[in-house]
Amino acid sequence: MLRTFNNSRRKIAFIGASFKFVHQCVRDMIIAPALSNTDQFENTDIFLYDLDQSSLQLEHDIIKRMAKENGSAITVTMSKSREDALKDADYVVVSVLIGGMDVAEEEDNICQEFGIRHTVGDTIGPMCTARCLRMVPLLLDIAYDMEKFCPKAPMLSVTNPMTVLTNAVNQHTKINCIGICHGTESQVKQIAKVYNVDRNDVCVDCVGVNHLGFITRVEVNGQTLEMETLVEKMGETLQKGYVDPATGVIDNSNWAYDFFKLTKYLPNNGDHHFVEFFPWFLSKGSFKDGKSILGIDEKLHDPDARRKRRQWFYDTVAGWAYAPESQKVPDMHQYSNENIVDIISGLENRGVINASELHLNMTNGGAVPNLPHNANLELTCHITPRGMMPIQFDPLPPLLLGILTPLIAINELTMKAAVEKDKQAFMEALILDPLLQEFHTIEKLADKLWAVNEKHWTPVK
Structure with missing residues (x-):
């Protein structure tokens, strides 16, 4: 048992003050009493640490305002160092990125020189493999600090590439790392909406790797559904998709839905993630005059769109944080998909607030x-x-086994490349990559991506 529920103060360190994420987790803590009839998160002290002072200040201010407006005893502190944030923490939540959008854009440009396209680039594809070279050492460095300053605390990581990073921490340190992604939870909520039931009335079995999980069983109100029935019920919802509020780009699930119809295994994410895991959707032959003939929208991946999204989130949160006192922070009834509160509740033997099961990377x-x-x-x-x-x-049946086995091999080789600075392992991971277009370009591609990341390696203790 990591920490039992008691009246002493609970310390949660957030390494990385993401203004798209952190305040949502704290909002869940503030509204948890209304969901569970206890004051279970009122004894929580939040410690924030980030090198980006503007993000740090913004998240501090929005959390402080939310707590004050809602009469919460939750406190928030801006830490001056990572050590200060980690010291004696009960939980550590990690949301970090080295190099930001500029390095990602440089990697993307290199990949496009070799005919390689991505729609996201944070989970699979040469962009992801390259990102791991700089991200794995950073996560290990944080974990080694945790071994010194809070050795019993679990690392709750929402950092991508999640599969490789979570595995690296669990395989190479003494820290227990839990990878948290809201993709499956979002799909479960879609099912609940289609069947007009509460989210807690839906249970699913999901298996896969991050951003490519497969829902193999669905239960609604205690009754297991026939997957053929679910195919019919979910069609309109999946094909309609989600409109990104910052850019207006639609992330639908047309190809994921076609896969579901054909196989009766429901992918847990929309097309922007789904299509990257297969060699057909982003191949040279699937584009004409620079546009996808399969209807795949790359705009969410466009660097300008990503910057626009980031600014939109920042401006939105700043608008809440610094609005006149008469304007309350909105959506304080809205429980997020992030599951941080549910995990902490479960680890402290108080049950899970929002669901009877969770879907985590382990x-x-x-x-x-x-x-x-x-x-x-x-x-x-x-x-x-x-x-x-x-x-x-x-x-697993042969189809799912055949899809997941090479992805696991890619992740193992990528982890080896990042931990050991092993360029041969890096090239071998690229050989297996579904987005690679030409075998004879692997060495040149690897050289260029390797050079970009050498400048951003964190010295591992």
């Missing part, structure tokens, strides 16, 4: 018997004082 450990024991998978699990307890899956 070491397989035999939960999926025909995948490697030490592979990092995104699995349906329960949270208990003993940690994450994944449900036991039957052996």
Whole structure:
């Protein structure tokens, strides 16, 4: 048991003050009493640390305002150092990025020189493999500091590339790292909406890797659904998609839905993630005059669109934080998909507030018997004082096994490349990459991406 629920103050360190994420987690803590009839998060002290002072100040100010407006005893402090934030923390939430959008744009330009296109680039593809070279050492560095200053605290990571980073911390440090992604949770809420039930009335079994999980079973109000029925019910919702509020770009699930119709396995994310894991959707032959003939919109990946999204989030949160006192922070009833509160509640033996199960990134450990024991998978699990307890899956069918096995190999090679600075492993990961267009360009591609990241390596202690 990591920490039992008691009246002493709970310290949560946020390494990385993301203005798209941190205040949502704290909002969940503030409204948790209304959901569970307890004051279970009122004894929480939030410590923020970020090198970006504008983000740090903004998140501090919006959290302080939310707590004051809602009469919450939650406190927030801006830490002057990572050590100060981590010291004696009960939980550490990590949301970080080295190099920002400028380095990502440089990597993207290199990939496009070799005919390689991405729609996201944070989970699969040469951009992701390259990002791991600079991100894995940073996560390990944070974990080594945790070993010194808060050795019993789990690392709750929302940082991408999640599969490789979570696996690296769990394989190479003494810290227990839990990878948290809201993709499956968002899909579960879609199912609940279609069936007009509460989210807690829906249970699913999901197995895969981050951003490519497959929902293999769905239960609504205790009744297991026929997947053929779900195909019919979900069609309109999946094809309609989600409109990005900052750019107006639609992230729909047309191809993911076609996969669902064909296989009866429901992908847990929309097309922007789904299409990157397969070789057909972003190949040279699927583009004419620079545009996708398959209707795949790359605008969300466009650097200018990403900067626009970032500024939109910043301006929105700043508008809340610094509005006149008469204007209250909106959406204080809105529970997020982030699951931080649910995980902490489960680890402290108080049950999960928002769902009977969660979908988290963890070491397989035999939960999926025909995948490697030490592979990092995104699995349906329960949270208990003993940690994450994944449900036991039957052996995967050949289709899912065939999709996931090479992805696991890519992730293992990528982790080896990042931890050991092993360029051969980096090239081998690129060989297996579904977005690679030409085998004979691998060495040149690897050289250029490697050179970009050498400038951003964190010295590992």
